[in-house]
Amino acid sequence: MEITHDLLVGLAKSLGLFYLMAMFIAAAIYAFWPSLQGRFDRAANSVLDDEDGPCR
Structure with a gap:
């Protein structure tokens, strides 16, 4: 079995x-x-719960 770019891309997509x-x-x-x-x-x-009010 030869490891090709298409095989690696397919494996990466599936495992991802x-x-x-x-x-x-x-x-x-x-x-x-x-x-x-x-x-x-x-x-x-x-x-x-902030009692101080909004920041200015």
Whole structure:
């Protein structure tokens, strides 16, 4: 089997696609993990807790 440019491009595209899909699934699982909900809620509301008002 000869390694050609077309073969390497096809492998890179296929493996890259599966790599990005795995990273997306991992990020989605992390974002929706039930025990992390409090951390994300605090981060979302931390902007609203600013008592100083807007920056001038």
